[in-house]
Amino acid sequence: MDLRFRGAEPSEEERAAIDALLGPPASAWDGGARTEQDLRFAARAEAARDQLLPALHAVNDRVGWISEGALEYICRRLTIPPAEAYGVATFYALFSVQPRPKRVLHVCTDLACQAKGAESVRRRVEDHFGPAGTSWQESPCLGMCERAPAALALEAGTPPVAQVYAPATPETITTMAEAPPNSNGSTPSVKVTGETPERAAVPQTGQDGLLLLRRIGTVDPASLDDYRAAGGYTALRRAFELGPAGVIREVLESGLVGRGGAAFPTGRKWDATARQPDHPHYLVCNADESEPGTFKDRVIMEGDPYALVEAMTIAAYATGCAKGYLYIRGEYPRAVARLQHAIATARARGLLGDDILGKGLSFDIELRRGAGAYICGEETAIFNSIEGQRGEPRSKPPFPVEKGLFGKPTVVNNVETLVNVLPILERGAQAYAAAEPKLFCVSGAVERPGVYELTFGATLRELLDLSGTTGTTRAVLLGGAAGAFVTDLDIPLTFEGTRAAGATLGSGVVLVIDDGVDLKSLLLRIAEFFRDESCGQCVPCRVGTVRQEEALHRLSRRVDDDDLVLLREVGQTMRDASICGLGQTAWNAVESAIDRLGVFR
Amino acid sequence: MIPLQPPRRLIDVEIDGETVRVPEGSTILDACAVAGKDIPTLCYGDTLTPKNACRVCVVEVEGARTLAPACSRKAEKGMKVGTDTERARQSRKVVLELLASSVDLSTTPRAAEWTKEYDADPARFGDDAATVEQPAKVDNELYVRDYSKCIMCYKCVDACGDQWQNTFAIGVAGRGFDTTISTEFDAPLTDSACVYCGNCVEVCPTGALSFKSEFDMRAEGTWDESKQTETTTICSYCGVGCNLTLHVQDNKIVKVTSPHDNPVTKGNLCVKGRFGYGYV
Ligand SMILES: Cc1cc2nc3c(=O)[nH]c(=O)nc-3n(C[C@H](O)[C@H](O)[C@H](O)COP(=O)(O)O)c2cc1C
Ligand code: SF4
Ligand code: SF4
Ligand code: SF4
Ligand code: FES
Ligand code: FES
Numbered sequence: 001m002d003l004r005f006r007g008a009e010p011s012e013e014e015r016a017a018i019d020a021l022l023g024p025p026a027s028a029w030d031g032g033a034r035t036e037q038d039l040r041f042a043a044r045a046e047a048a049r050d051q052l053l054p055a056l057h058a059v060n061d062r063v064g065w066i067s068e069g070a071l072e073y074i075c076r077r078l079t080i081p082p083a084e085a086y087g088v089a090t091f092y093a094l095f096s097v098q099p100r101p102k103r104v105l106h107v108c109t110d111l112a113c114q115a116k117g118a119e120s121v122r123r124r125v126e127d128h129f130g131p132a133g134t135s136w137q138e139s140p141c142l143g144m145c146e147r148a149p150a151a152l153a154l155e156a157g158t159p160p161v162a163q164v165y166a167p168a169t170p171e172t173i174t175t176m177a178e179a180p181p182n183s184n185g186s187t188p189s190v191k192v193t194g195e196t197p198e199r200a201a202v203p204q205t206g207q208d209g210l211l212l213l214r215r216i217g218t219v220d221p222a223s224l225d226d227y228r229a230a231g232g233y234t235a236l237r238r239a240f241e242l243g244p245a246g247v248i249r250e251v252l253e254s255g256l257v258g259r260g261g262a263a264f265p266t267g268r269k270w271d272a273t274a275r276q277p278d279h280p281h282y283l284v285c286n287a288d289e290s291e292p293g294t295f296k297d298r299v300i301m302e303g304d305p306y307a308l309v310e311a312m313t314i315a316a317y318a319t320g321c322a323k324g325y326l327y328i329r330g331e332y333p334r335a336v337a338r339l340q341h342a343i344a345t346a347r348a349r350g351l352l353g354d355d356i357l358g359k360g361l362s363f364d365i366e367l368r369r370g371a372g373a374y375i376c377g378e379e380t381a382i383f384n385s386i387e388g389q390r391g392e393p394r395s396k397p398p399f400p401v402e403k404g405l406f407g408k409p410t411v412v413n414n415v416e417t418l419v420n421v422l423p424i425l426e427r428g429a430q431a432y433a434a435a436e437p438k439l440f441c442v443s444g445a446v447e448r449p450g451v452y453e454l455t456f457g458a459t460l461r462e463l464l465d466l467s468g469t470t471g472t473t474r475a476v477l478l479g480g481a482a483g484a485f486v487t488d489l490d491i492p493l494t495f496e497g498t499r500a501a502g503a504t505l506g507s508g509v510v511l512v513i514d515d516g517v518d519l520k521s522l523l524l525r526i527a528e529f530f531r532d533e534s535c536g537q538c539v540p541c542r543v544g545t546v547r548q549e550e551a552l553h554r555l556s557r558r559v560d561d562d563d564l565v566l567l568r569e570v571g572q573t574m575r576d577a578s579i580c581g582l583g584q585t586a587w588n589a590v591e592s593a594i595d596r597l598g599v600f601r
Numbered sequence: 602m603i604p605l606q607p608p609r610r611l612i613d614v615e616i617d618g619e620t621v622r623v624p625e626g627s628t629i630l631d632a633c634a635v636a637g638k639d640i641p642t643l644c645y646g647d648t649l650t651p652k653n654a655c656r657v658c659v660v661e662v663e664g665a666r667t668l669a670p671a672c673s674r675k676a677e678k679g680m681k682v683g684t685d686t687e688r689a690r691q692s693r694k695v696v697l698e699l700l701a702s703s704v705d706l707s708t709t710p711r712a713a714e715w716t717k718e719y720d721a722d723p724a725r726f727g728d729d730a731a732t733v734e735q736p737a738k739v740d741n742e743l744y745v746r747d748y749s750k751c752i753m754c755y756k757c758v759d760a761c762g763d764q765w766q767n768t769f770a771i772g773v774a775g776r777g778f779d780t781t782i783s784t785e786f787d788a789p790l791t792d793s794a795c796v797y798c799g800n801c802v803e804v805c806p807t808g809a810l811s812f813k814s815e816f817d818m819r820a821e822g823t824w825d826e827s828k829q830t831e832t833t834t835i836c837s838y839c840g841v842g843c844n845l846t847l848h849v850q851d852n853k854i855v856k857v858t859s860p861h862d863n864p865v866t867k868g869n870l871c872v873k874g875r876f877g878y879g880y881v
Contacts, residue, residue, distance in 0.1 A: 002767075003769075003794070004793070004794035006785070006788060006792055006793075068785070068786050071785065071786075072785075081762075081769030081770075081772070081794065082785035082794075083769055083770060083771055083772035083783070083784050083785045083793070083794070084762075084769060084772045085785070086772060086774055086783065086784075086785040086786060087772035087773045087774045087783070090774045090775050090776070091774075091775070091776050093776075097786065373776070390773060395653055395670075395673060397675075531777060531778065532777060533777070534776070534777040534778070535776060535777065536753065536773075536775070536776050536777045536778065536779070536780035537654050537753075538653075538654050538655070538656055539654070539655050539656050539657075539696050539699055539700055539752070539753075540656055540692070540695070540696060540699065542753070542777060542778055542780070543699035543700065543702070543703050543778065544695075544699055545777070545778075546703075546731050546778050547699060547702075547726055547730065550726065550727070550729070550730060550731070551726075554727070562725070566725060566726070569691070569695050570695060570699070572691065572692075572695075573691070573692045573695035573696060573699075575667070576659070576667055576668045576688060576691075576692050577656040577659045577667070577668050577692040577695075577696060578656070578667075579653070579654075579656075584667065
């Protein structure tokens with residue numbers, strides 16, 4: 001590729017950060033200093049586009065922002081046109097191409113936090129640090145809703161530091177300016193401070209009969225031995241007994257459907273991928289978890305990381321994948337650290353890599369961090385993101401099972417979906433199906449927020465009896481920002497039951513709204529979320545989400561029938577004509593609030 | 602020479618109740634053309650892979666949950682397509698309203714006609730509706746980028762990138778409503794990889810990209826297509842022999858295009874053919 005550069009140079013620090021990831025350049029042909037030798041021969045630099053996102057992270061982690069010199073050096077190293085790399089860098093909310101302080105505070109102002117006083121935290125931060133933009137910014141849901149209101153400070157350095165403030169109070173906020181001193185060691189991995197024990201997110205910790213949550217808060221998430229002692233790796237052994245086709249049969253028979261939101265039968269997806277003649281096959285674990293109010297995947301990854309490693313290994317075995325990507329959202333530093341450790345340990349102990357458990361299976365996992373983009377959780381946008389393209393959804397067909405990551409057959413599954421495969425194999429499909437577990441992310445006006453595991457069939461009321469409610473419950477938002485408000489607490493928490501009630505289980509969000517919450521500002525926050533997170537590719541969503549927000553602003557000042565008609569028409573067009581699920585669901589919650597809660601009556 | 606292709610199977614699809622027969626692999630748009638239906642399109646380009654971003658071409662496919670973009674969805678055997686259903690018309694109307702309320706469509710061919718046909722009312726979003734209005738970028742003598750007219754159809758990026766020119770001077774930057782077409786760090790074109798082939802101008806459906814001559818004449822109020830003639834000739838700069846269509850007004854060449862149906866060049870030129878007309 002014939003590339004033209006403007007000649008901006010990276011700083012020493014930027015160069016070091018990029019070389020630490022990619023190794024030193026081999027010659028001037030891939031970004032090294034030009035020598036006499038280079039002028040006498042031409043070398044071909046291999047394009048390595050999929051390293052773009054990791055390289056941008058490397059610079060951002062070390063320096064805090066991405067300068068033109070840094071971007072140009074990355075482009076030379078990876079043979080990427082600078083205009084395209086710029087397009088990728090500007091796609092992600094966690095990156096900046098403008099200078100900014102090393103430490104940036106991300107203050108969650110999303111739904112669960114708003115229900116728990118995020119507004120006063122935000123105001124205090126604004127008073128203290130000045131207007132949003134450089135040293136702090138408002139953030140969509142940080143996935144710590146059980147400890148709302150939440151904030152996360154990310155500080156560039158070696159290593160970068162992630163400091164969690166949850167719950168954040170207007171009082172602790174003033175101490176947020178004083179970061180812990182950043183050490184100058186050479187470990188590239190992130191240092192996490194301010195975290196709470198895993199069990200704090202799981203009110204049922206230690207309770208008998210849990211399947212998915214049984215180890216969380218009771219088994220050391222860092223210890224592979226403890227994992228094995230607590231039943232770990234029996235499912236993989238069982239998988240080897242069954243063989244790939246046998247595993248798929250069990251998963252089909254179990255009736256497992258995806259937990260990422262779309263509820264697609266997992267067994268069918270695996271079967272279709274396994275049958276694809278084109279190779280290699282890829283496995284992608286979708287751990288982008290950015291639906292407001294969702295934090296179950298984080299709790300699994302932090303509290304039981306080996307379970308995910310084992311489950312991915314089984315999925316890969318069944319579908320014939322030699323390589324799996326674990327794509328995890330960039331705002332989950334502790335989960336990233338836990339999984340890095342778990343993957344490295346499993347690899348060192350022969351549970352990843354070549355000839356796993358001596359059974360001839362070759363499989364390894366590469367962890368990829370997102371960088372602040374809800375849309376990258378969409379099943380084809382995630383491929384583009386991994387490949388180093390802008391995280392825009394692709395049009396379907398073709399579907400991922402045919403042409404997915406790098407154009408090859410790909411299974412993409414949610415974290416919770418994958419870990420369900422362990423009890424399916426351990427107990428057998430039928431025993432599993434008789435008491436199928438589902439996780440719920442309970443937040444908002446409740447006494448004991450957190451992740452709950454229930455057997456399918458329980459009602460919303462039963463779930464809220466467990467968590468307890470505070471104030472007078474006015475409505476429950478099921479399924480997150482892409483979901484719907486319901487008022488009937490007797491609906492069964494099943495895919496069919498919620499559908500019949502005009503709602504969705506979605507990603508398992510159960511956000512309880514009491515009568516103290518201002519519904520209009522909640523709806524505005526939802527509209528703002530979709531406006532911010534739209535990738536911008538298609539007109540109905542790119543412009544429609546803006547018009548929806550504008551109309552809601554007008555409506556919260558003055559109810560006007562024309563604006564209600566306008567919302568409905570724009571909403572229906574987003575639903576009918578958008579490319580992907582983001583635009584198609586951007587009006588769901590607003591519609592249900594108007595129709596069922598009478599917000600603008 | 603065009604290589605012979607294996608004969609393609611013909612399939613029957615139903616467009617608004619009428620059965621038409623098209624080769625397998627055709628899009629719904631192709632089938633609509635056979636059925637004599639006029640479907641609005643904006644981001645579709647006859648020389649590019651459909652990006653299906655604008656969604657003005659949506660149609661209703663029986664049994665589908667959402668509407669389908671006619672420009673890219675492949676026609677399937679037995680498919681029943683409604684091009685003029687209430688639902689499809691409603692979406693097209695709103696899409697036109699969303700576009701026209703945020704982008705200057707004054708130089709987009711047929712935009713006014715469609716607005717009328719679909720009874721679209723862009724003004725309904727009020728005076729405060731956000732737009733992409735911004736000053737035109739005039740940073741070279743050959744062509745102008747007026748992104749207040751840009752509908753983000755990606756055609757220029759595709760033409761500049763791997764579909765034709767392989768220069769990659771421009772890309773899509775930002776996200777959501779703030780996405781723009783941009784060079785790296787928004788550098789002026791003269792400082793970018795641009796080679797001024799004008800192939801992006803050739804495919805731009807809105808006039809956001811235009812010859813500097815056209816831009817200046819429009820600003821002066823002297824641009825008048827009714828007074829223009831078009832002559833197609835062969836470029837004499839080199840031996841390739843590309844076709845040039847010279848647009849002449851008042852004895853002056855005001856812009857140069859190239860026929861898209863040329864089997865080799867498909868409307869693409871180099872800087873000499875496109876902008877070297879000072880010598881003609
Ligand atoms: C805008 C958008 C965001 C999504 N985000 C996620 C996500 O963060 N995690 C996830 O597992 N699925 C997400 N999904 C659903 C995925 O597209 C896909 O259905 C899922 O990962 C498939 O896995 P499953 O079958 O195991 O659920 C999202 C979908 C859309 C449209
Ligand atoms: S619906 Fe929204 S997020 Fe999805 S492709 Fe269109 S613009 Fe992007
Ligand atoms: S003139 Fe040619 S090189 Fe320049 S931006 Fe347009 S297509 Fe790319
Ligand atoms: S400049 Fe023209 S071709 Fe490029 S995206 Fe905008 S409207 Fe499309
Ligand atoms: S962490 Fe704030 S809403 Fe989830
Ligand atoms: S013309 Fe079909 S989506 Fe734009």
